[in-house]
Amino acid sequence: xxxxxxxxxxxxxxxxxxxxxxxxxxxxxxxxxxxxxxxxxxxxxxxxxxxxxxxxxxxxxxxxxxxxxxxxxxxxxxxxxxxxxxxxxxxxxxxxxxxxxxxxxxxxxxxxxxxxxxxxxxxxxxxxxxxxxxxxxxxxxxxxxxxxxxxxxxxxxxxxxxxxxxxxxxxxxxxxxxxxxxxxxxxxxxxxxxxxxxxxxxxxxxxxxxxxxxxxxxxxxxxxxxxxxxxxxxxxxxxxxxxxxxxxxxxxxxxxxxxxxxxxxxxxxxxxxxxxxxxxxxxxxxxxxxxxxxxxxxxxxxxxxxxxxxxxxxxxxxxxxxxxxxxxxxxxxxxxxxxxxxxxxxxxxxxxxxxxxxxxxxxxxxxxxxxxxxxxxxxxxxxxxxxxxxxxxxxxxxxxxxxxxxxxxxxxxxxxxxxxxxxxxxxxxxxxxxxxxxxxxxxxxxxxxxxxxxxxxxxxxxxxxxxxx
Ligand code: ARG
Numbered sequence: 001x002x003x004x005x006x007x008x009x010x011x012x013x014x015x016x017x018x019x020x021x022x023x024x025x026x027x028x029x030x031x032x033x034x035x036x037x038x039x040x041x042x043x044x045x046x047x048x049x050x051x052x053x054x055x056x057x058x059x060x061x062x063x064x065x066x067x068x069x070x071x072x073x074x075x076x077x078x079x080x081x082x083x084x085x086x087x088x089x090x091x092x093x094x095x096x097x098x099x100x101x102x103x104x105x106x107x108x109x110x111x112x113x114x115x116x117x118x119x120x121x122x123x124x125x126x127x128x129x130x131x132x133x134x135x136x137x138x139x140x141x142x143x144x145x146x147x148x149x150x151x152x153x154x155x156x157x158x159x160x161x162x163x164x165x166x167x168x169x170x171x172x173x174x175x176x177x178x179x180x181x182x183x184x185x186x187x188x189x190x191x192x193x194x195x196x197x198x199x200x201x202x203x204x205x206x207x208x209x210x211x212x213x214x215x216x217x218x219x220x221x222x223x224x225x226x227x228x229x230x231x232x233x234x235x236x237x238x239x240x241x242x243x244x245x246x247x248x249x250x251x252x253x254x255x256x257x258x259x260x261x262x263x264x265x266x267x268x269x270x271x272x273x274x275x276x277x278x279x280x281x282x283x284x285x286x287x288x289x290x291x292x293x294x295x296x297x298x299x300x301x302x303x304x305x306x307x308x309x310x311x312x313x314x315x316x317x318x319x320x321x322x323x324x325x326x327x328x329x330x331x332x333x334x335x336x337x338x339x340x341x342x343x344x345x346x347x348x349x350x351x352x353x354x355x356x357x358x359x360x361x362x363x364x365x366x367x368x369x370x371x372x373x374x375x376x377x378x379x380x381x382x383x384x385x386x387x388x389x390x391x392x393x394x395x396x397x398x399x400x401x402x403x404x405x406x407x408x409x410x411x412x413x414x415x416x417x418x419x420x421x422x423x424x425x426x427x428x429x430x431x432x433x434x435x436x437x438x439x440x441x442x443x444x445x446x447x448x449x450x451x452x453x454x455x456x457x458x459x460x461x462x463x464x465x466x467x468x469x
Contacts, residue, residue: 002079005087005105024323025078028085029071030330034120035085035113036068038196041216042108049207051107056100063097064089085117086110107206108199111230111318115195118325120217122239123469125333126188130464132340133181133246134457139347140174141457143167144450148443151428152267152357153366160364163428166352167446174453176249181460183242191235192468194219198226201317218468227317233325237311240304243332247297250339254290257350261287266356271349274342289346293339300335303328358428365393365403367431374425378417388415 004014040061047057067089070076082088087110094101147166154164194217197203197210203226210222223229260267270287278284310324368389375385392414396403404426411418424430436442439449 002082002091004081004083005091019081022083022320022323023080024084024326025080025082025088027326027330028114028323029078029088031085031114031117031121031326032071032089033068034117035089036064037120038113038116038217039089039104040064041213042196043104044216045209045213046103046106046206048212049209051206052103056103059097059100060093060104063093063101066096067092084110084114086113107204107208108196109201109230111200112195112198112226114322115198115230116217118329119191119193119195119219119235122191122235122329123188123218125329126184126191126239127464127467127469129243129246129333129336129340130181130184130188130460132337132344133177133184134460136340136344136347137174137177137181137453137457139344140170140177141450141453143347143350143352144170144174144446144453147352148446148450150352150354150357151361151432153361153364154441160360160366162369163361163366163431164441165432165443165446166357167443167450168441171446171449171453173249173253176252177246178453178456180242180246180249183245184239185460185463187235187238187242188467189220190238192219193221193223193229193235195223195229198223198229201227201230220468231314231317231319231322233307233311233322236325236329237304237307240300240307240328240332243336244297244300244304246336247300247339250343251294251297253343254294257290257346258287258294261290265360267353267360269351269353270346271351274346274349289342293343296335296339300332303332361428362402365396367403367426367428368393370425370431370434371403371422374422375415375417378415378419380415380417385415 004010043052043057043060043064046052047054052060067076070092076088076092078088079091082091090101090104093104144167147170150166151163152166152169153160154162154169194210194214196213196217197208214220214222257268257270259265261270270290272285274287274289275285276288278286306328307325310321314321371392372382372385372389375388376382380388392403392406392411395410395414396406399406404423408418408420408422411422425434432441432443434442436445438445
């Protein structure tokens, strides 16, 4: 059994229950790359300020690099009695390079070390999620372009409201994701602050150069208060909150895809590759990908609540409570990436049933608002127009007719201002065509928003490439 690095003041061995209860190795070994990178930068900084000699630094760095390749190759022997990823790597370093390995932890604590590791991990995770969000947006742009003219019913209260284009609907999803991307970029700036140098809580007596370490590690700033830096996990909260909002958005998209692919709607077919079957009902083809995405939002919301609870009322500075930050963080990243990847695949395999959509858009008196707006154009105050059209709709309902089926004389019975030119406004194509302003549903406006969206996406990708890491 290897000696615990903190064993000096203890007489009795750790109870086996405590050992397994406090163990974090099972999950935090996932941070090894960041832990090693942080240690290399720390060692170089110590040499830079003269705490380590250049030769000692070389030994430490090459030892750490060898350990990294041992872990990469799956040849590293993880020792649970050494608690966590940090002590496993440090202990192996001393085993490999001897006495010099014991100097690495100078001017550092696991408290600032783990906070630094997790911030580096989250910075990469944010970048990966932004990238995946951009991929999904790209898939939505392709649909919007293809279906810029396809007309479908737009809903409020899940009741047919007004005709819209499929392109416009899909671009609404893309707008949600665009804000998610922006949120993650902003959160990333607050993640990318380096705690290293805070040591356990009070800083260190060694002449450290924190700016040097930060440059090595791609941090944009160093933390301004050592107590705060080792203890707060608000960057985790913020990241998971952003992720929870992404999941809200994905769940909304998923829900609509589920509805639309149902027999009753029949708006879309989802390709076989993105559906699964039933073990009893041979005819079934189910939208399980969308359903699981909808449900997995629950995990991420749960992770957010878990982390809020971990942080709530925690006294300064570091407490072991904070070890509980990792599993919700990892699970959030894994869940998001999985959902985004599969949704991106699925949206490339959605086939819109244009005739069915068109028929559905013609039902439900979807152009009643157009008739009211037409009357306003003829000088009728909007409230009066609304009233007259309401009566016309009630009449048409009683006659089991659509508004377009009414004759000019019938329509004039509700407002004498109505003329022959009303019929093109009652057509759903006319209804969407006139909504050509910025943010409107007209095919031209949709195409423009796709052009703008693609330009924004390219700018995001460029920004992502240029970020320090
Ligand atoms: N495994 C610990 C964590 O995840 C590392 C820091 C432990 N620090 C300590 N003083 N026990 O937070």
